[in-house]
Amino acid sequence: MHGKVTSHDVARAAGVSRATVSYVLNGRSGQSISETTRQRVLAAAAKLGYAPSTAARTLRRGQSDLVLMLLPPEPLGRALAMVLDAASDQVERYGLRLIAHRLPASGGAVDLVRSLAPAALILTTPLAAEELAALRSLEVPLASLQQEMDDPLGPDLGIGALQVGHLAAAGHTRLGVAVPDLPGYAWRVQVRLAAIEHACARLGLHPPAVERIRLEAGDAAAAVARWTQGPEPVTAACAFDDDYAFALLSGLASHGLSAPADLAVIGAEDLPLAGLAVPPLTTVSVHARMLGTLFAQLAIAPLLGADADSSTEHVRTPDAAPAAQPVPPVTLVQRASA
Amino acid sequence: MHGKVTSHDVARAAGVSRATVSYVLNGRSGQSISETTRQRVLAAAAKLGYAPSTAARTLRRGQSDLVLMLLPPEPLGRALAMVLDAASDQVERYGLRLIAHRLPASGGAVDLVRSLAPAALILTTPLAAEELAALRSLEVPLASLQQEMDDPLGPDLGIGALQVGHLAAAGHTRLGVAVPDLPGYAWRVQVRLAAIEHACARLGLHPPAVERIRLEAGDAAAAVARWTQGPEPVTAACAFDDDYAFALLSGLASHGLSAPADLAVIGAEDLPLAGLAVPPLTTVSVHARMLGTLFAQLAIAPLLGADADSSTEHVRTPDAAPAAQPVPPVTLVQRASA
């Protein structure tokens, strides 16, 4: 009952051959097993606490039952944490398991995937083009924020467009943008800025005034000062994050100003804290759980399609219908700050 | 260069036997290999892009090079995300890999560990006693927040004691505590409350007045009202989290009160936002990165000790000295709110 329990042990305990055990536990269709021995095997397996070795099973099948989620090198934000959560739930409905690995900045994703042989891959962080190409050539089903999301909503999920749209509808024409200047966030910042600039151009607004700040009152205050002074002041600002929106509110307060009168502020992510700010923060809510479910679905879909093939029929169909909902993954949450 | 590259392919390309490539790549000490063939093998492996199959290697060794970190069912907070980050860094210095798996509420940790055969285990979430016992009997090196941290600092890392100590030093004798009422946080809440109650008793304060609230302005305002009204009002409050501290500040504001005059408020976690609150939040900083490093070290240590044994000598010694620092993992950050 302790150390290692193999199917051989189960077979001996049940008084049958090892193959029989395998047939019983995997419910192979082509084979017929009498009900009595089937029960005997099941009982023996349960009693011994048998858990098949993923290593051996993976070696045999050429593919494991793990879905690998690659995380960005920077620490996870709340949104990504919930994506992980939801994806994990979804993946388990198919009898698979989700594991996450933080990708070091040095790369090495390809080797990991080669050696782990996961059933599917979920990318939540951008990769070098050649690394991505190498991954694709590995024939592992792959869902990527970088790529798959390119078409439907743009790689920033439409956050930038929603922010700009709301501010423009309120009559603002000169916008500011506050983003982190940390290297780890470079790609996401670039994507967001592109989306915001595109939206401004489409709506006929002036090009946005970008400020790269640290998450400190001083930095935020300086940015606010640069925006609000001068002949043609910025009247509204998009924050990269609710965190940065908080920083802007704090910066305003340190000048004796406040939102939305002196500067409208809109955040992104809808943190639990957003409603507690003074004034309550208008923000863009990211339905992270839904995104996670969607990602998992995208990654697993090819495995289901190949159900007819002999290679990957170990993927269970789920109990309840999962059906990725067509709800937009981001929505505006209007409060008082913009 | 595409699909699967096995050591057999490398051997053929280098014109040697498969065993030779294994000896070369694993740098076995007992064997002697001529420098010329060694280079030939290395070149062939690099050219073909060979990555050894973890499955086969794990099967052979009986133990994989993965360190498994089990995450709680609830979404990760910032602190835990940074623990993951740091642990991942530390583990990779030893040539191992860290993967994280979100533990479903239903359990099933034992089966996962049995089948994955990880080199070590890091628990960041409590398990049922019997499940923990089963894990321990698996002989996998295990570092657990639940257990290992019991002695040095108590399972709440000393956060509660630090909070109470600071408030007591400022002359407060009647304290309130604000904690979440979400079921997912039940264990952590219980641990924190125990620590706070213990600290209050030790310092001769009155037993704390506990309020279980949701992260909403209304709930927080009600809690503040119950504390501040009455014949013997609470004058200071410990929040479970900086999030809950923000909620308390918001609750105070909605009554026209403010910290620390009407109610001193102390948080925990030192979010980036903490310094941006009005007033800036006094809080307990958790050195999450250091904790992560420490955990990883704790988990890996048994593998290093067994270096003399033949079982697990594939763990590399790190390039730089890692040396878990004896710095306390939590420190007080005094700002204005308490």
Next chain:
DNA sequence: CACCGTCACTTACACGTGTAAGTAAAGTGT
């Protein structure tokens, strides 16, 4: 009674790796 199909299994092999044991040639000591 011979024949055939179905049932309920068992035997045998492959997956890719690490490593103990074997082997042939070259070097070394007396």
Next chain:
DNA sequence: ACACTTTACTTACACGTGTAAGTGACGGTG
């Protein structure tokens, strides 16, 4: 010149699993 160590490999096996192919026994049909 012969034994004996050292060098530089190769051959062979085991890890635990999934599954194709094989094997009796049994039941039914001609």
